[in-house]
Amino acid sequence: xxxxxxxxxxxxxxxxxxxxxxxxxxxxxxxxxxxxxxxxxxxxxxxxxxxxxxxxxxxxxxxxxxxxxxxxxxxxxxxxxxxxxxxxxxxxxxxxxxxxxxxxxxxxxxxxxxxxxxxxxxxxxxxxxxxxxxxxxxxxxxxxxxxxxxxxxxxxxxxxxxxxxxxxxxxxxxxxxxxxxxxxxxxxxxxxxxxxxxxxxxxxxxxxxxxxxxxxxxxxxxxxxxxxxxxxxxxxxxxxxxxxxxxxxxxxxxxxxxxxxxxxxxxxxxxxxxxxxxxxxxxxxxxxxxxxxxxxxxxxxxxxxxxxxxxxxxxxxxxxxxxxxxxxxxxxxxxxxxxxxxxxxxxxxxxxxxxxxxxxxxxxxxxxxxxxxxxxxxxxxxxxxxxxxxxxxxxxxxxxxxxxxxxxxxxxxxxxxxxxx
Amino acid sequence: xxxxxxxxxxxxxxxxxxxxxxxxxxxxxxxxxxxxxxxxxxxxxxxxxxxxxxxxxxxxxxxxxxxxxxxxxxxxxxxxxxxxxxxxxxxxxxxxxxxxxxxxxxxxxxxxxxxxxxxxxxxxxxxxxxxxxxxxxxxxxxxxxxxxxxxxxxxxxxxxxxxx
Numbered sequence: 143x144x145x146x147x148x149x150x151x152x153x154x155x156x157x158x159x160x161x162x163x164x165x166x167x168x169x170x171x172x173x174x175x176x177x178x179x180x181x182x183x184x185x186x187x188x189x190x191x192x193x194x195x196x197x198x199x200x201x202x203x204x205x206x207x208x209x210x211x212x213x214x215x216x217x218x219x220x221x222x223x224x225x226x227x228x229x230x231x232x233x234x235x236x237x238x239x240x241x242x243x244x245x246x247x248x249x250x251x252x253x254x255x256x257x258x259x260x261x262x263x264x265x266x267x268x269x270x271x272x273x274x275x276x277x278x279x280x281x282x283x284x285x286x287x288x289x290x291x292x293x294x295x296x297x298x299x300x301x302x303x304x305x306x307x308x309x310x311x312x313x314x315x316x317x318x319x320x321x322x323x324x325x326x327x328x329x330x331x332x333x334x335x336x337x338x339x340x341x342x343x344x345x346x347x348x349x350x351x352x353x354x355x356x357x358x359x360x361x362x363x364x365x366x367x368x369x370x371x372x373x374x375x376x377x378x379x380x381x382x383x384x385x386x387x388x389x390x391x392x393x394x395x396x397x398x399x400x401x402x403x404x405x406x407x408x409x410x411x412x413x414x415x416x417x418x419x420x421x422x423x424x425x426x427x428x429x430x431x432x433x434x435x436x437x438x439x440x441x442x443x444x445x446x447x448x449x450x451x452x453x454x455x456x457x458x459x460x461x462x463x464x465x466x467x468x469x470x471x472x473x474x475x476x477x478x479x480x481x482x483x484x485x486x487x488x489x490x491x492x493x494x495x496x497x498x499x500x501x502x503x504x505x506x507x508x509x510x511x512x513x514x515x516x517x518x519x520x521x522x523x524x525x526x527x528x529x530x531x532x533x534x535x536x537x538x539x540x541x542x543x544x545x546x547x548x549x550x551x552x553x554x555x556x557x558x559x560x561x562x563x
Numbered sequence: 564x565x566x567x568x569x570x571x572x573x574x575x576x577x578x579x580x581x582x583x584x585x586x587x588x589x590x591x592x593x594x595x596x597x598x599x600x601x602x603x604x605x606x607x608x609x610x611x612x613x614x615x616x617x618x619x620x621x622x623x624x625x626x627x628x629x630x631x632x633x634x635x636x637x638x639x640x641x642x643x644x645x646x647x648x649x650x651x652x653x654x655x656x657x658x659x660x661x662x663x664x665x666x667x668x669x670x671x672x673x674x675x676x677x678x679x680x681x682x683x684x685x686x687x688x689x690x691x692x693x694x695x696x697x698x699x700x701x702x703x704x705x706x707x708x709x710x711x712x713x714x715x716x717x718x719x720x721x722x723x724x725x726x727x
Contacts, residue, residue, distance in 0.1 A: 166706045179587045190717045216588035266628040282630035282656035284716050331622040506584040527579040534602045
């Protein structure tokens with residue numbers, strides 16, 4: 143029996159020729175990641191192990207991105223713990239305010255991930271880097287602590303669901319619509335404990351930013367990881383961002399999958415996930431009238447340059463509805479600067495939106511756009527659980543940057559086609 | 564042996580309702596525990612006693628990787644979670660911090676809020692004393708049992724830090 147792409151990467155990092163689903167392995171990791179929420183707990187656990195140093199100071203990345211710039215005294219204290227630990231251990235990839243960005247946009251941009259890597263991150267959206275053909279998965283603080291001490295992690299080798307992509311996306315449709323469509327199809331536990339492996343001729347039509355968005359939300363289907371095959375676009379991205387050498391793995395022809403699902407990209411409509419689960423999806427045509435109070439464009443899911451370009455295309459020479467607080471978050475400093483140079487920030491500000499420094503902020507109900515009781519937001523983020531963006535009786539509707547921007551203009555959930563004609 | 568009363572919840576209980584992000588600037592376990600399940604069940608922290616259990620449907624602990632969620636549950640006094648199945652990061656976090664978890668859909672289906680339940684972890688035997696029915700949960704791979712017996716991954720790796 144052959145192996146999936148994920149199984150091959152895991153086998154290589156466990157020093158084994160073959161692995162099978164369900165097998166317990168310990169694998170060497172190429173990068174251990176944490177943030178200002180998960181690292182403080184991990185640092186405490188790390189001290190408990192009794193070791194004085196980390197396994198490799200060049201293979202740990204710490205990004206204070208959740209409650210930063212420090213939202214209150216307690217958050218500031220947490221960041222201080224993280225900063226002092228990074229200095230004490232000489233962590234090479236610690237990113238202070240001014241260099242930092244939302245971790246899952248920043249880490250690929252800094253070239254810290256290449257195809258074939260194994261990455262563990264104490265943040266559930268670490269699965270994002272599968273877009274680069276790496277095995278990348280979210281873990282908790284204790285795993286981060288042990289990863290920092292030993293350079294290893296334990297895994298149960300996953301089965302995989304294979305997604306065969308065909309065709310190409312229509313106008314105003316992007317990676318966000320693809321992944322929301324898929325989660326609507328298979329459910330929030332549709333790939334529980336499994337890999338989501340993408341393949342098919344449709345892959346070539348997806349930009350790297352689309353792929354990052356698609357793998358970013360693998361966790362929202364319960365998956366261990368999402369992964370794309372390595373192609374010309376991947377290698378171009380890697381050569382532009384990293385000095386590290388990629389190692390390309392491909393799934394065996396006789397690899398076994400628990401399910402094979404064909405997705406025709408051309409048939410996907412702009413898609414919205416209604417409260418309070420990402421699986422509650424509707425095509426934009428079936429949304430009905432939903433008035434909104436806030437729009438959030440950004441996050442590790444949709445804060446990249448293509449996302450901002452799409453939003454700007456819709457907001458150019460228009461005004462957001464005065465009842466809609468519209469907040470745009472470029473995901474990294476580099477993206478921020480590029481958006482500025484391209485004139486995108488001017489478009490947002492002229493339209494009546496605000497532009498924020500990179501932060502996870504409102505996505506998890508942290509700061510910079512918290513909802514009051516009864517308020518509704520359209521957000522390009524990844525979760526719409528009860529209370530996710532604020533009050534337990536507020537509501538989050540997940541959508542693409544195009545739908546979010548169109549909705550900001552009309553004051554209700556709207557199709558980009560409605561606004562752009 | 565674990566013996567206590569059951570707090571019963573449905574499917575897809577996410578980590579945002581187990582411990583909302585507004586409390587993630589706290590790492591003190593007891594303080595986290597004082598907000599456990601706050602957005603789902605305001606009565607939980609008032610009623611929970613040491614030794615009690617949580618029973619839930621599928622995909623328990625979905626969402627964020629925050630270890631604050633199993634930590635809040637553990638320090639609230641809950642000694643075991645029985646679910647149809649768990650979201651994978653929650654699953655490994657619970658194992659890693661030594662919070663016993665069991666997957667047993669049949670037991671969960673029959674359980675009601677307040678049932679008295681006894682759990683024998685080594686064998687995976689679950690007895691619903693209130694209903695007079697006994698179940699057998701899937702046993703964990705040996706490696707995970709070893710971690711849980713050690714009280715968590717940190718204790719497990721102590722003294723052998725060069726490798727897991």
